[in-house]
Amino acid sequence: MTPETPSSSGSDTSRPPIRNAEERLMVAVRIRPLKADEATRSLHAVDKKNIVILEDDRNDVLRQKRGVDKQYSFDVVFGEDSTQEEVYAVTTRDLIKDVLNGLRPGSNYLEDLLGDVPLATVRLFEGCGCNMMVLHLTMPFRYNATVFAYGPTGAGKTHTMVGDRSQPGIMIRALNDLFETVKNNEEEYSVTMSYLEIYNEQIRDLLNPSSGYLELREDSRGRNIQVAGLSGDINDLHGRVINERSEFLFLEIVMQLLQKGNKARTIEPTAMNNTSSRSHALLSVTVRHSIPVDKKDHLRMRILAGSERANKTKNRGKRLQEGAHINRSLLALGNCINALSGGARYVNYRDSKLTRLLKEALSGNCRTVMIAHVSPSSTQKDESRNTLIYADRANNITNKIERNVFDVSYQVTQYQTVITELRDEISRLQTKMKEERPRSADVNRLNAEERSSEVRNLREQIVETFKTQMKLRRKLMEIDSHLLGLGMEAERQHVIISHWESRSNKLYKNSINESRARTQQSIRRRKIVTADGFRSAGNEQDETSDGESEGEAAVQQAWTELADIEREQERWSELRTHIEQKLEICRQRGVTLEDKLPSLLSSDDEREILALMCKVHELEADKMALQSERLVRQHELRRRDLIILRYDRQRQLCEEIITRQRQILEEARFKLPSDLQELYQMYQQEIHAATYTDLGLSQLSSTPDKLPPISKIYSDPIFRRNGTGDSDASGLSPPSSAESGEDGLPIINDSSVDRVMGQPVSRPGMGMKLPPLPPSPPVRLNESGSNRL
Ligand SMILES: Nc1ncnc2c1ncn2[C@@H]1O[C@H](COP(=O)(O)OP(=O)(O)OP(=O)(O)O)[C@@H](O)[C@H]1O
Structure with missing residues (x-):
């Protein structure tokens, strides 16, 4: 029988690196092997891109449509004999390599120069009885990468993402790649780790379970999700792990902490999986330069607790309630996927902690791979079908890679300003070289050895000041870009508000106060949330949660976000002023140091040193010019892609x-x-x-x-x-x-x-x-x- 092909999503099996400003999620499907006690199968891989669900009721004339085998196409389908290595290589390796690329020595001089950049955080979000696992990596100045495994309980997510010692999964392989990348660097690194659990919509610290429930916080743009009070920094594995160049030790310590945390997890067997955990758990391993850092890079891996049907898992009482929470998260996730794939203007991520944590992976500045997992057994046919339908919908999600997508002309102007300043500095140094010969008194005052040591000292100070200046200039550029992004985001929120207000025949300007008031009311209501994560049962609560139209919810959300954005703008403007002051001090210091130079230069060799310093400055200016050009070209390509x-x-x-x-x-x-x-x-x-x-x-x-x-x-x-x-x-x-x-x-x-x-x-x-x-x-x-x- 010719199968139907409901999806047209398939393209190349080996996806080229994502370079577009907007890029569809890569969707892969993995079929786990049939187990000995599973007699009949309901699906099989047709080839490397297609999977077919066999319909057993095809002879039922009353249900003609269901009698046709359904074929689905995806970017890649892994059959039952696929290996862990194959799955990692096709879905994740390049993604991780691309994002980690900036960690390679010499790959980005300026970023290395900054020194205050945290390198990567590996995160594993997992849960036995789970439905999803996610790996997420963010690098500053780059896009993020996320891999998440999805599927019903027992379909093989944990196997793919974690695996075991003989068949390590994606998480272990990604950590290994991370280690390989940083171990070749000469600098010192520190590694920290945290491990948390979301159980019944409550967050617990698995490495410090007695600390009680923790709060989930996000920045004004809802992007930088953080868990307040998490003991990550306490569990510092210190630079020793990487500095000792021991791969084994690095992975071993991570695995030990994982095991320790797992003991504290809420794991109960269900009828479908003996080791089914009832929670989502998030493991984070962060690698940083030993120098203090103030930014966050993430390589996150997550496994999320799975959706299941109560009658199949034979869950009762407490288990059933847990299942409700797990399914609630997944329902919220499903709604997000539906909304995103349907191109909705407003996507509600706030319905569960899970979707809040996944927001960036689904909608943000992220390259994402989704690996849907299915069992070939006919007993799980409905779950498999639902998973494939979800995965098929996910094909329509387009992630926006936002890095450098902000106003390019503005950014180019900034580059040009820095380049002009650098060129000024070069010409100043060159003038110094030509300036008056050293006064003999100065030269005679010091003997040759002392003089050369003083020149060396001075040179080092000048280079150091130059580096700091570059770092501060970069920071200023970044802050400006961020402020620009915030301005655009604020504009977007205004557009959302005016859109919905005009749809309900309200004049936007006249209703600003009313709309704001409604928002504040809604924030107050949102705070009244019961301990189990459900809204309290007051009449007012029910009225708002049930009766609110999609538009009202969107407007309220937009006002909330706008208020957050305004606060964020204030904060960043203050930071900008502070950095500007620091830059000015640094610049003055540089000028003073350079002024001292000619009086110490007596030989051609020393003049040569000054010339070399000019050269370094020139190269830096050239590099900036190239970066600026590249930015323009990238932007043009993105524009065309769009x-x-x-x-x-x-x-x-x-x-x-x-x-x-x-x-x-x-x-x-x-x-x-x-x-x-x-x-x-x-x-x-x-x-x-x-x-x-x-x-x-x-x-x-x-x-x-x-x-x-x-x-x-x-x-x-x-x-x-x-x-x-x-x-x-x-x-x-x-x-x-x-x-x-x-x-x-x-x-x-x-x-x-x-x-x-x-x-x-x-x-x-x-x-x-x-x-x-x-x-x-x-x-x-x-x-x-x-x-x-
Ligand atoms: N590709 C595979 N090859 C061999 N065994 C597999 C494969 N996938 C899954 N399994 C086995 O199937 C069983 C269930 O898999 P696993 O625990 O990974 O499922 P899961 O989706 O993570 O389940 P849950 O959501 O309940 O945590 C395990 O015993 C696992 O070893």
Whole structure:
């Protein structure tokens, strides 16, 4: 039987590094091996990109649609014999390498120069009985990377992400890569670790369980999620781990702490998995330069507790309540995925701690890989199907890589300012070289040895001051960019507010106070949350939580965010003033030091040293100029990518609309005007030409996301009549000319639409705002019993 292909998401198996400003999430699926006690299977991998769910009720004539095997396409499908190494190599290795790239010695002089940059935090979010694990890495000046494993309980997430000593999973391999990267650096590092648990929406410190429940906090933009009071810094593994160059020790200590924390976790067996934990847990391992740091880089790994059905896991009482919390988090996650894939303007991450912690991975400045896990067993068929549907929806999520996406012209101006300042400094140094010869008194005052030591000393101080200046200048640029980003974010919130207010016929300006007041009320309400994470049962509470429209929630959220942004702007402006003062002091110091130089220079060698210092400054200025150029080029490429992406979305929508309209025309037996037929022909030729250019003839027939060429539909076996020599394996009959009308619009049945076009961008009801479409044509049975429009 020909399987249906509801998705058209597949592209290349080995995904090239992500460079676009907007990039779809990479979606992979892993099938765990069938166990000895699992007799029948419900799905299998077709090839490296396709997976098929076998429908056992295909002979049930009353449920025709369900009788067709469903095929799903993903970026990559790992079969039951896939190895841990293969999964890591295809999904994660490049992602991590790319992000860690900046840690390599000499790879980024300026960033090394800054010295105050935390290098990476490896985070593992896990849970037995879990539904998800996430690995997340953030580098400053770069994008972030996240890998998360998803799937029902017992489907193999822990195996993929953690594994065991003989088959280490992604987390261990990522830590290993991290270690490999930093161990070659000469500098000293410190490693800290924290381990927390979210159990029934409460956060506990697993390395210090007696510390009680901890609070989850985020910055004004809801991005820098932090857990207040977490004992991460106390559990400092110190530089010794890496400085001793012992890979084993590094991983061993991490594993030991993981084990220690695991003992404190809430783990209970369920009927489906003997080691099913009832919580989500987040392990963080942070690597930093020994120099104090004030930024956060994250390589996070998370495993999230899994969704399950109470009747399957045989959970009762307390377990059932835990399941409710686990499912609540996952429901919230599902809602986020739905909203994101439907292109919703407003996505509610606040429904659970899980979604708050995953916000960045799903929507933020992040390159993301999702590995959905399924069991091949027929006993878990429903869970597998739901997982694949989720994964398929996730294909539509586009993560925005925000690094350097802020106003480029502004940033370029900043680069130019710094370059001008550097060039001024160079010319000042050059003038010094030409200045008056050293006064003999100065030279004679010191003997040669003392003089050379003083010159060396002075030179070091000048270089040090130069480095500090560069660091402060960089910081200023960063602060300005951040302030710019905050300004844009504030603007965005205003747009959201005015959008919703205008939809409810309110004048934005007139309702500012009212709207703000509503927001404050909502914040007060939000604080009234009971210990188990549910809102308290007051009437007022129910009224607001249940009765609020999506628009009101969005406006309230926007006001809250706006207030946070304003506070953040204030804070960063103060910081800017402070850094500016420091820079000025540093600049003055540099000038004073440089002034001392000519009086000490007596030989050509010493003048040569000064010339070399000029050279270093020049190189730095050149480097900045190159960075600035690169920024402009990158921006241009991103801009073009974005335009292509938008055109592509428009094209998909157009194809969906055309297909639906063709269905309606067919249903109404409408005689096509000849000019429209011509347009169809032209369109068909265009598609053909584009397909030929893009993919080559070999793939023409299998291009899934193009509108089917009109004549091709006639020649497609599924439209040929039974009895014409080509028996139709799918059981679908072709249209007779009487049925299709004289002008012969091909009859399109729903399965063929899905097969050739892939999932529509958005079905009505998925959140996408499309013009209202008429209901789908009814399904009728023809003589042979097959479904047709
Ligand atoms: N690819 C695989 N190869 C071999 N064994 C596997 C594979 N995937 C899973 N398993 C085995 O299946 C069992 C369940 O897997 P695992 O514990 O990883 O599931 P899980 O999705 O993490 O479950 P939970 O959500 O309940 O924590 C384990 O015994 C594991 O070793």
